[in-house]
Amino acid sequence: MLRLRGLRQHQRLQLRHNEARIVESGVALEAQRDAASTMADMTAPLATPIPTIPLNDGHSIPLLGLGTWPMSDAEAAESVPTALEMGYRQVDTAAKYENEVGVGRGLAASGVPRDELYVVTKLRGSEQGYESAKAALGRSLERLGLDYVDLYLIHWPLPRLDKYVDSFRAMVELKEQGLIRSVGVSNFTRSHLERLIEEVGVVPAVNQIQLSPATARREIRAFHEEIGVVTQAWSPLGRQHRLVGDPTIEALAEEYERTPAQVMLRWEVQQGIVTIPKSTDPERQRSNASVFDFELGDEAMERLATLDLGEQAAPDADRHEEF
Numbered sequence: 001m002l003r004l005r006g007l008r009q010h011q012r013l014q015l016r017h018n019e020a021r022i023v024e025s026g027v028a029l030e031a032q033r034d035a036a037s038t039m040a041d042m043t044a045p046l047a048t049p050i051p052t053i054p055l056n057d058g059h060s061i062p063l064l065g066l067g068t069w070p071m072s073d074a075e076a077a078e079s080v081p082t083a084l085e086m087g088y089r090q091v092d093t094a095a096k097y098e099n100e101v102g103v104g105r106g107l108a109a110s111g112v113p114r115d116e117l118y119v120v121t122k123l124r125g126s127e128q129g130y131e132s133a134k135a136a137l138g139r140s141l142e143r144l145g146l147d148y149v150d151l152y153l154i155h156w157p158l159p160r161l162d163k164y165v166d167s168f169r170a171m172v173e174l175k176e177q178g179l180i181r182s183v184g185v186s187n188f189t190r191s192h193l194e195r196l197i198e199e200v201g202v203v204p205a206v207n208q209i210q211l212s213p214a215t216a217r218r219e220i221r222a223f224h225e226e227i228g229v230v231t232q233a234w235s236p237l238g239r240q241h242r243l244v245g246d247p248t249i250e251a252l253a254e255e256y257e258r259t260p261a262q263v264m265l266r267w268e269v270q271q272g273i274v275t276i277p278k279s280t281d282p283e284r285q286r287s288n289a290s291v292f293d294f295e296l297g298d299e300a301m302e303r304l305a306t307l308d309l310g311e312q313a314a315p316d317a318d319r320h321e322e323f
């Protein structure tokens with residue numbers, strides 16, 4: 001009798017324990033479902049797709065892409081697919097970022113067909129030179145797991161080395177071999193561009209430079225326009241100049257019912273500047289890419305023009321040494 005009562009008590013306890021587990025796993029399941037649907041919401045296709053603009057070599061480039069510095073391989077492998085799933089197509093990396101492996105994993109995991117992707121990587125300073133540039137691209141392709149890149153840039157001109165002309169010559173040959181779709185440069189001044197064009201006879205498709213309302217880079221942009229080079233903006237949110245939080249930008253964000261980042265990115269794309277904001281956060285990735293459904297008026301553009309700190313606020317590419 002006693003044994004039977006003990007057994008019933010044990011069964012009741014077991015039952016309560018099981019019920020608790022069922023409730024707990026129900027809650028866990030619900031939480032899992034919530035997280036999955038939030039993730040699905042975050043990666044749902046952008047309401048307005050990212051347009052492309054033509055380059056001087058017959059190819060075209062998405063007007064907005066994902067920056068990946070300073071993502072680690074693990075961060076890039078996670079952040080690249082979320083961006084691609086919502087509709088980003090351009091991803092900007094560099095040998096120097098040491099995350100090409102992670103970017104490559106992210107590209108593959110996304111399932112987006114190769115011909116819809118737009119992958120940009122860069123030749124690092126320590127690998128400049130005719131032969132070494134060719135070998136460097138091979139290593140980048142291997143790390144990325146790709147047969148070609150859409151755009152290959154010389155990361156910094158490093159005039160002290162005096163190798164950017166030879167590097168570019170090698171890149172033009174790699175383009176002819178189909179390993180690069182478009183050749184470009186980064187952080188080049190007018191005189192670097194003039195020398196390159198004169199000695200190699202090819203106008204780069206793109207010059208990627210530091211550019212935001214705080215560093216508007218009017219002179220070099222005017223020169224790009226004159227010679228048919230597309231301007232691409234790095235640090236488009238004015239990271240170093242703390243533009244998120246600037247009162248002019250905040251006021252405009254309020255007026256347009258947008259975020260400060262959207263005001264800056266719209267200011268760029270509205271002028272035909274290709275922009276590559278970096279974010280590991282899917283929500284910020286989404287809002288950063290949601291800038292193709294509104295327009296800043298003339299007065300707003302004029303107010304943003306007052307934030308330009310001039311060329312002295314941008315890096316001096318004649319002296320900057322980064323390998």
Ligand SMILES: NC(=O)c1ccc[n+]([C@@H]2O[C@H](COP(=O)([O-])OP(=O)(O)OC[C@H]3O[C@@H](n4cnc5c(N)ncnc54)[C@H](OP(=O)(O)O)[C@@H]3O)[C@@H](O)[C@H]2O)c1
Pocket residue numbers: 066067068069070092093155186187208209233234235236237238239244259261262276277278279280281284285287288
């Ligand atoms: N060619 C070159 O020499 C060169 C030099 C530097 C950079 N780049 C390239 O340009 C890309 C962009 O430049 P960047 O990374 O220096 O600067 P950025 O894209 O202007 O700013 C990135 C920073 O802003 C944050 N952020 C992103 N979206 C935001 C939003 N909506 N509101 C508030 N904060 C936001 C990011 O944090 P979370 O990730 O937490 O969102 C990150 O800390 C780089 O990733 C790299 O691919 C090229």
